[in-house]
Amino acid sequence: MTAPGYGSGYARGTALAAIVVACIWHVLNNLTGTLIYRADYRTPWPQLPAVLVPLAAWVVVAVVTAVAALSLLRRPHDTPVLLPPSAFALAGVALMLAATVVVASSSYPTTTFVSANWAWTAFGWSAMLLLWRAPLGWLLGAQAANAVAVVIALVATRPVDRVDAARVVLTLYGATALQLGLFAGCRFMQRLAARVGSAQTARVEIETRKLVAQQIHEARQERYRQVGHSLVELLGGLADGSSDPGDPEVRRRSAVAASRLRRLIAERDEADSPLLHELRACADIGERRGLQVGLEVVGELPDMPVAVRRALTEAPIHLLAVAATHCRITIIAGPGEVEVSAVADVADGTEIDETAGTGSGASTGVAVVWSRDEEAVWVRTTWYAR
Incomplete structure (x- = not known):
């Protein structure tokens, strides 16, 4: 050319x-x-x-x-x-x-x-x-x-x-x-x-790649700062005693922060399916605390921007953080549509932030739906290609 x-x-x-x-x-x-x-x-x-x-x-x-x-x-x-x-x-x-x-x-x-x-x-x-x-x-x-x-x-x-x-x-x-x-x-x-x-x-191609790499680097640094800020607050509370490690809310915030950090690290990896790779990294946090996590994929995943992938995984991350014993995550890809569905059991009295993921979803075109049936909680995030 x-x-x-x-x-x-x-x-x-x-x-x-x-x-x-x-x-x-x-x-x-x-x-x-x-x-x-x-x-x-x-x-x-x-x-x-x-x-x-x-x-x-x-x-x-x-x-x-x-x-x-x-x-x-x-x-x-x-x-x-x-x-x-x-x-x-x-x-x-x-x-x-x-x-x-x-x-x-x-x-x-x-x-x-x-x-x-x-x-x-x-x-x-x-x-x-x-x-x-x-x-x-x-x-x-x-x-x-x-x-x-x-x-x-x-x-x-x-x-x-x-x-x-x-x-x-x-x-x-x-x-x-x-x-x-x-x-x-x-x-x-x-x-x-x-x-x-x-x-x-x-x-021109080299300059374009440098510009794109710089923009990705700056966006990633901003994400590091955001994740780091939440971690500093969380660890600071644990260090000065203002936060109780046994408090379910503190444990939920810790699990969410750890999953976000693993997702951010996974975004840097080269993978055939970035969305699946990032969800596996988040699921690993749940497995480390004893959860049984199932992850299935139906269909062929298309290429998606990083912001869309974050919006699709944000709500499942929160559900993983409050799951009691197991969580099943299913990714369904169809013509012009990608859906991430997560179902988990949640102990009675556990508070769930049903607004999780809606903020990032609104800016990226990702729809977030939460529902609950006794101990089972289900969240579905859906992205429609424009």
Whole structure:
């Protein structure tokens, strides 16, 4: 993945540069040369103006170039994905090779190396657009085919001496070097832009992760302060004698504080199911004081924010703190819904805070319902995904 505006922008920009060069060259050099040397062409049809044959070849190349340019602009890519040329690209190359033969055959020997015989030197500009996404070897092969085509046309229509052969080689070398140079430069810019975009994306991801980690750390520190404050009050009361360790209310507050601390520690662990992992940590506190705790899961738990998981577990924590001998916790996950249901036996006279969990539930969309039937107390916390 690349950063927006880098790979795609350079891909479109380099393609646009190649299109501009090809179009300007075809109009200013090729069309101008055809019109200026309109009287210096030959044709097998004396009844028709000789310029019509190279002019028709110019139109064919213009159409192929225009279609290739439009196709290229409609398909920008972040990176130069190399693919074999399409059937249209190969047909376009074949048409331009035919134009090379036609224009070279129509030119007199005196106009072989001027703009009247434009097709063979201009071939590479349009071929570059047709083979823009193909490996470089395809463009080299097309250039080689163009060289063979022009040599065959020249040899078939006029005598070619050593000087002409040398001029052909030098002309082809000069034209091909410019075209391949632009093509390679565009490819280099695209690849460089893709690397820069990837580096920027990686930097943004790292900064985002750092920001998220900082926010999580700050939230966790705040939770530590809250839990620590309640523990300080509780331990302070036990230390100065103002709180009786045998008082059921003090024992309930101690169990709730211990469960909250275990839940907070469990939030730092990496687990496949964080909610289940945190409830197991809370259940462990109850088991340590002799409770029989059952924990079941039905369905597949979705990803939930930490605040939602805390709201879902807050009320069951309070029930675990007052349970007499056993507590059963069931987690049920359905489409767009998660429910935590806890049932426990509670001794007669035990006070239960039936507002537990409602405060955090209101801010996170978690509904809390308490009910009691003689010694059995049931609490259900439900979260609906938005």
